[in-house]
Amino acid sequence: MPVYKAPVTDQMFVLHDVLRIAEQEIPGYADLDRDTTQAILDEAAKLSENVLAPLNPVGDAQGCKLENGVVRTPDGFKDAFDQVRDGGWTALDCDPDYGGQGLPYVVATAVGEMFSSANMAFNMYQGLTHGAYNAIHAHGSEDQKRTYLPKMVSCEWGGTMNLTEPHCGTDLGLIRTKAVPQDDDTYSITGQKIWISAGEHDMCDNIIHLVLAKLPDAPEGTKGISLFIVPKFMVNEDGSLGDRNSLSCGGLEEKMGIHGNATCVMNYDGAKGFLVGEPHKGMRAMFTMMNEARLGVGLQGYAQGAVAYQNALAFAQDRLQGRDVTGTKNPEGPADPIIVHPDVRRNLMDQKSFIEGARAFTYWGAEMIDRSHLAGDADAEGMISLLTPVIKGFLTDKGFETTVLAQQTLGGSGFTREWGLEQFVRDARITMIYEGTNGIQSLDLVGRKLAQDGGKHVMAFFDMVKGFIAENKGTDADIDAQFLEPLKKASKDLQAAGMYFMQNGMKTPNNALSGSYDFMHLFGHVCLGFMWSKMALAAKAGLASGSGDAAFYETKLATGRYYMARQLPMTGTHLARIETGADTVMALDAASF
Amino acid sequence: MPVYKAPVTDQMFVLHDVLRIAEQEIPGYADLDRDTTQAILDEAAKLSENVLAPLNPVGDAQGCKLENGVVRTPDGFKDAFDQVRDGGWTALDCDPDYGGQGLPYVVATAVGEMFSSANMAFNMYQGLTHGAYNAIHAHGSEDQKRTYLPKMVSCEWGGTMNLTEPHCGTDLGLIRTKAVPQDDDTYSITGQKIWISAGEHDMCDNIIHLVLAKLPDAPEGTKGISLFIVPKFMVNEDGSLGDRNSLSCGGLEEKMGIHGNATCVMNYDGAKGFLVGEPHKGMRAMFTMMNEARLGVGLQGYAQGAVAYQNALAFAQDRLQGRDVTGTKNPEGPADPIIVHPDVRRNLMDQKSFIEGARAFTYWGAEMIDRSHLAGDADAEGMISLLTPVIKGFLTDKGFETTVLAQQTLGGSGFTREWGLEQFVRDARITMIYEGTNGIQSLDLVGRKLAQDGGKHVMAFFDMVKGFIAENKGTDADIDAQFLEPLKKASKDLQAAGMYFMQNGMKTPNNALSGSYDFMHLFGHVCLGFMWSKMALAAKAGLASGSGDAAFYETKLATGRYYMARQLPMTGTHLARIETGADTVMALDAASF
Structure with missing residues (x-):
């Protein structure tokens, strides 16, 4: 059975040594001293390690079952959900006006990483509820908020997001679900929605569905x-529960992973619905919290990589096969542990250096969301809007890749059920697809975010990186050579790609769109190079201070050097691909394939 | 339900336009005129499309069941196996002295691709039998051959390879299975073997296990x-069957994929065994046919990619979402098919250009095996020994990646069972692991094959590519710019990597071993660039001839241009990674991870 150990020390390093959250002028951050965050993370770690992680293979093996319209979650899920609820974890960053604890999102993000690593399918029940909470909180009437939010904050009631229909997912303008106004100011909702995560289950007393639908007089398309x-x-x-509404779960999807989460076909047969916000403005309402939702999926991606890596590492330190070519390391044993072999190291370092970079990137993103929401900082809002598709797309692609690398560390054992690695691979796979496929993320990045507000945010990004390099160079030769120089080179590749789009994409959009996916990855590498440079500086500062765990800081530096030397050169290939434009991509007729 | 259409036209192009098999001076090749191969492939296509492919999801859903020591294969497998047997497909490239058809291996390879694409788990029952046939054919006594081979050629009897034990897979020197000589010249075999594909099942009258074991006086290690x-x-x-031997299937492995194939724990409890070849020379005997076995796995890798791609393409041509930014393509419909979108194209072209290059690479490898076995060509033997780890490692990594890309084309549908893409991903995953993990392939390549015979074969490879470029350049500006130049650049990257190993790996082996995996991929890209250059020349020749399907040749050229422009630049990143040596890879203590 796989193991999970919450990476509290690494999380604390990012929060306090790198982001220095307690020093940030964001409402609520001043309370986040080391002791407070440590206490929160330690408690979340216990729950993750002792309750959620052991249920992960159970959820995978049993899946959910639909019987007479009722969805049964796997054994133990309901008890665990009670523990999560009772511990107040569902209320962490919710509004105190509705029973929330009012903590910043960055704290909820660190906790969310643990819960996702421990049991992604399980944590989605809460995650979807939180998403629905966010939408109602932002766009619901006072009455709606009072009616629904307190119970959703506590997760006594669940929440869902109903977008996709059989014939449309990405192109929501095509939806057919109808909402017909009734005399009592309610609407009669009729239609079928698919792939509704947590659409029906037995862990909550009620489920509050958020449903996209069209009014009879609706304009065409997403408007x-x-x-x-x-x-x-x-x-x-x-506040008590009344009649059952005219909606039902029509079936559960059989799928590759996240079996512990019920993926439902939802049928609305003249169900009673209440309009949220203004008519025809549903897309805007649904997507207000998109940065947060997509960051959450990016987090899921690397979180699966993180737990997979832990198990790969344990195997590599334990499994005896072959001998170190530079000299036997385990003379008493029949062979050396496989971690002595350079190619096993290469594999582990690829995993480790990605995960730790991804964690810093995600927490930084969460901090920007806090800065935007809590401090009303428009620049932070612009920056996180720019980076959200990178966090979602890059971290889930690489997170999935990391689970595959970890699986490979185990050789044949990685392919078997009992070691659990193959579940991490199957579960991680969905993160590249839902909440907007990664292709859509790259389109959002290149087709929308780059040019947003006149390109202001991408220019701000380049200025920030440039300023960071200028500010820090010349004080430490190692930092200069091993971090700042590679970061500068990678950042130049990113700028060159942006320049290519400017010069070739205006007249011929396909020249930009053909390179969107590579651009997203190029951008991701630059962000992780930036994060690793920041982490390296923090580690150097830690070493210089003479306090703290020197070995921890040295390990951090070594891991960062690996990323800069061995991962960052990918920016060159991405740029080369981008600069070939649309010619070879679009050369074939659709019929010639 | 997924579809499969055998790519006979593409296969014929590789065999006849590119490799020109009928003109090669290899025994048996003269008989391989277009009509003959077309007839064979057409028949194999029917079987693949109509019988094997429809059983693929059945095998996945049902898996194999162990009941009272008997393994039940999925519904329909036995009937299908009878059809494969009755059609003579199991005997295709077997020795006529034992009932085989004596066709070259290159033909069996083309047929094998179809069977693997159609139903990989099913085709393994035959594949393992063929591997055991090969070992006995090469090393068994005349008596053993007469006793076992005819029934194995017809697959009335199955065959298996028993190497792995719970505590060792890669490091076979550690095996504990014992073989104690008996008075009657037989041996009493005792031990446990795991991960034995097709170790027990209900489709054959008998199963001939090949088992690695140690004699009481055996030297330590693999010797x-x-x-x-x-x-x-x-x-x-x-020839009739006698007593049941003292061996049994102790359990079936639950695993990520290939559920239709029984992965058995095999217990040998004083089972009667017969020595093959000389004592203590078992590893050599088992690995004589390694090039062929590993090429077969490389083939499985891209074959899964090939069938996944077909389904991704069908979806992309059918699914309507969004509009072409350059102008509506489907004004009658509510949206355009998603194949109009550049990022969907990028995805499809990555798949298509890899698969077609991989096919050419594999068939070329099969031709070299024929040249070695049938014509006794030592240079061909040396070259295929060098390239085997590249074929196995690169084509399975990229084949798996291709199934993931194809799954991504379908968005959410790709994650569901019903579309079948997720099965291709799960099935393809094993090819990166078995028959020597891809890490082991890279070690074999860099640690053994590069230096084999004084580096003769890798020098011959470089000379071959150089000669090819020199011979063909200057006659067609497109070919020069779009194929030969990029090939030259990529080949130089490969040479630079080899030079780095020479200069830095001799004294410090970890400097070479830390780059082995990247080298394997770098080599793979050069080989596919070489194949695409050959295919481009063949397509140009086809166009010049004025006969044949001009659109087919143009598509081939466009696909090749994509590979050269968008995939080949990866060689630069691989070289950059290699040239960082062992420093960052080996920096951490094993305990510091």
Whole structure:
């Protein structure tokens, strides 16, 4: 059975040594001293390690079952959900007005990483509820908020997001679900939604569905979509539950992974719904919290990589095969542990250097979201909007790749069920697809975010990196040569790619769109190179201070050097691909394939 | 349900336009005129499309079941196996002295691709039998050959390879299975073997296990391993089946994919065995046919990519989402097919250009094996020995990656069972692991094959590519610029990597071993660039001839241009990684991870 140990020390390093959260002028951050965050993370670690992680293979093996319209979650899920609820974990970053704890999102992100690593399918029940909470909190009426939010904060009630229909997912302008106004200011919702995560299950007393639908007079396309609250059980004036609404789970999807989460076909047959916000403004409402939702998926991607890596490492330190070519390391044993072999190291270092860089990138992103939401900082909002598709796309592609690398460390054992690695691979795979496929992320990045506000945010990004290099160079030769120089080179590749798009993509958009995916990865590498440079400086500062764990800081530096030397050169290939433009990509007729 | 259409036209192009098999001076090749190969491939295509492919999801869903020592294969497998047997497909490239058809291996390879694409788990039952046939054919006594081979050629009896034990896979020197000589010249075999594909099943009357074990006086390590034939049922003098041997299937492995193939724990409890070849020379005997076995796995890798691609393409041509930014392509419909979008194209072209290059590489490898075995050509033997780890490692890594890309084309549908893409991903995953993990392939390449015979074969490879470029350049500006120049550049990267190993790996082996994996991929890209250059020349010749399908040749050229422009630049990153040596890879203590 796979193991999970929450990486609290690494998390603390990012929060306090790198991001220095307690020193940031963001409302609520001043309370986040080391002792406070340590206490929160330690408690979350216990729950993750002792309760959630052991249920992960159980959820995979049992899956969810639909019986007479009721979805049964795997054994132990309900008890565990009670523990998560009772510990107040579902309320962590929610509004105190509705029973939340009001902590910053960056703290919830660190906790979320643990829960996702420990049991991604399980944590989605809460995650989807939180997403629905966010949408109602941002766009619901006062009455709606009072009616639904407190129970959603506590996760006594679940929440879902209903977008996709059989004939459309990416292109939501095509949806057919209808919302017909009734005399009592409610709407009659009719249509079929698919791939609804946590659409029906037995862990909550009620489920609050958020459903995209079209009013009879709706304009064509995405400008004609409205958002509705459609509760499973109607809620009486006094807050008690009333009649069952006319909606049902029509089936569960059989899928590659996240078997512990119920992926439902939802049928709305004249169900009673309540409009959220204005008519025809549903897309905007649904996507207000998109940065946060997509960051959450990027987090899931590297979190699966993180737990997979832990198990790969344990195997590599334990499994005896062959001898170190530079001299026997385990003379008492029949062979040396496989971690002595350079190619096993290469594999482990690829995993480790990605995961730790991804963690810093994600927490930094969460800090920007806090800065935007809590401090009303428009620049932070612009920057995180730019970087969100990179966090989502790059971290899930690489996170999945990391699970595959970890699986490979185990050789044949990695392919078997009992070691658990193959589940991490199967579970991680969905992160590249949902919440907007990674192709869509790259399109969002290149087709929308680059040019947003006149290109202001991407210019700010380049200035930030340039300023960071200028500010820090010349004080430490190692930092200069091993971090700042490679970062500068990678950043130049990114700028060159942006320049190529400017010069070739305006007239011929396909020249830019053909390179969007490579650009997303190029950008991701630059961000991780930036993060590793920041982490290296923090580690150097830690060493210089003479306090703290010197070995920890040295390991951090060595891991960073690996990333800069061995991962960052990918930017050259991505740029080369981008600079070939659309010619070879679009050469064939669709029929010639 | 996924579809499969055998790519006979593409296969014929490689065999006849590129490799020109009918003109090669290899025994048996003169008979391989276009009509003959076309007839064989057409028949194999029917079987693949109509019988094997429809059973692929069945095998995945049902898996194999162990009941009272008997393994039940999925519904329909036995009937299908009878059809494969009755059609003579199992005997294709076997020795006519034992009932084989005596066709060259290159033909069996083309057929094998179809069978693997159609149903990899199913085709393994035959594949393993063929491997055991090969070992006995090469090393068995006349008596052993007469006793076992005819029934193995027809697959009335199956065959297996028993290497791995719970505590060792890669490091076979550690095996514990014992072989104790008996008075009657047989051996008593005792031990446990794991991960034995097709170790027990209900499709054959008998199963001939090849088992690695140690004699009581065996030297330590791999030099003390002997090879034994251990039949499930003893064979009487008259060829009839006698007593059941003391061996049994102790369990089936639950695994990520290839559920239709029984992966068995095999227990040998004083089972009667017969020595194959000389004592202590078992490793050599088992690995005589390694080039062929590993090429077969490389083939499985890209074959899964090939069938996945077909389904991705069908989806991309059918699914309507969004509009072409350069102008609507499907004004009658609610949206355009997603194949209009550049990023979907990029994805499809990555798949297509890899698969077609991989096919040419594999068939070329099969031709070299024929040249070595049938024509006794030592240079061909040396070259294919060099390239075998590249074929196995690169084509399975990229084949798996291709299935993931294809799955991505389908978005959410790719994650569901019903579309079948996720099965291709899960099945392809094993090819990176078995028959020597890809890490081991890279070690074999860099640690052994590069220096083999004084580096003669790698020098011959460089000379061959150089000669090819010199011979063909200057006659067609497109070919020069789009194929030969990039090939030259990539080949130089490969030479530079080899030079780095020479200069830095002799004194410090870890400097070479830390780059072995990147070298394997770098080499793979050069080989595919070489193949695409050859295919481009063949396509140009086809166009010049004025006969044949001009659109087919143009598509081939466009696909090749894509590979050269967008895939080959990866060689630069691989070289950059290699040239960083062991420093960052080996920097951490094993305990510091």
